[in-house]
Amino acid sequence: MLEEVKKSLESSPIVKKGDYNYFVNPISDGVPAMDPKMLRELSLAVHKHADLDVDKIVAVEAMGIHLATALSLATDIPFVVIRKRQYGLEGEQEVYQKTGYGSSNLYINDLHPGEKILIIDDVVSTGGTFIALLKTLQDMDLEIKSAVAVIEKGEGKKIVEKETGIELLSIIKLDVIDGKVVIEKTIED
Ligand SMILES: O=P(O)(O)OC[C@H]1O[C@H](OP(=O)(O)OP(=O)(O)O)[C@H](O)[C@@H]1O
Numbered sequence: 272m273l274e275e276v277k278k279s280l281e282s283s284p285i286v287k288k289g290d291y292n293y294f295v296n297p298i299s300d301g302v303p304a305m306d307p308k309m310l311r312e313l314s315l316a317v318h319k320h321a322d323l324d325v326d327k328i329v330a331v332e333a334m335g336i337h338l339a340t341a342l343s344l345a346t347d348i349p350f351v352v353i354r355k356r357q358y359g360l361e362g363e364q365e366v367y368q369k370t371g372y373g374s375s376n377l378y379i380n381d382l383h384p385g386e387k388i389l390i391i392d393d394v395v396s397t398g399g400t401f402i403a404l405l406k407t408l409q410d411m412d413l414e415i416k417s418a419v420a421v422i423e424k425g426e427g428k429k430i431v432e433k434e435t436g437i438e439l440l441s442i443i444k445l446d447v448i449d450g451k452v453v454i455e456k457t458i459e460d
């Protein structure tokens with residue numbers, strides 16, 4: 272079921288961001304162009320394995336947005352985006368996000384205590400982004416029914432789960448070894 276996704280990930284170029292081995296792929300970069308078959312495979316996998324009894328799908332800018340859009344179209348559940356832009360709206364929450372190669376502030380809007388949510392992002396790697404977001408969403412009294420990182424790179428999932436107590440659903444686990452993406456497992460294995 273994840274054949275197109277696996278093929279594409281295995282052929283990802285690796286670029287260096289400082290010491291960090293960064294794979295480049297349509298799912299997580301939007302380049303090169305994405306075959307819609309891949310998006311469909313991922314959306315179906317999330318649909319099958321995540322808890323969709325939620326009020327909102329929450330996408331993390333930028334590369335969670337297309338994944339949330341596909342899922343929203345398939346389920347009719349509305350989605351909201353955690354942005355890198357500050358709006359200054361009432362109730363806006365600022366979150367500091369640190370990855371393996373950079374950092375920025377993220378801004379949460381239009382999420383309210385008691386709402387049930389599914390949060391989706393493209394990659395978990397160091398876990399910095401998910402840890403910061405999940406802790407803030409817990410503090411905001413949201414009910415996190417599903418947290419989805421479509422691609423799990425390295426040890427990020429375990430780190431997030433240990434730090435937050437929230438289980439992270441990943442569709443594909445991979446690592447970068449000797450300059451190549453190696454797929455370790457998928458949710459279908
Ligand atoms: O587990 P971590 O080490 O935190 O890495 C994961 C984060 O890194 C990427 O975000 P990036 O800030 O590069 O933003 P983008 O989605 O705008 O490309 C990715 O989309 C995740 O949000």
Ligand SMILES: Nc1nc2[nH]cnc2c(=O)[nH]1
Nearest residue numbers: 292293294299300394396
């Ligand atoms: N595309 C891409 N996104 C990431 N987000 C965190 N690590 C990575 C990576 O290696 N590649």
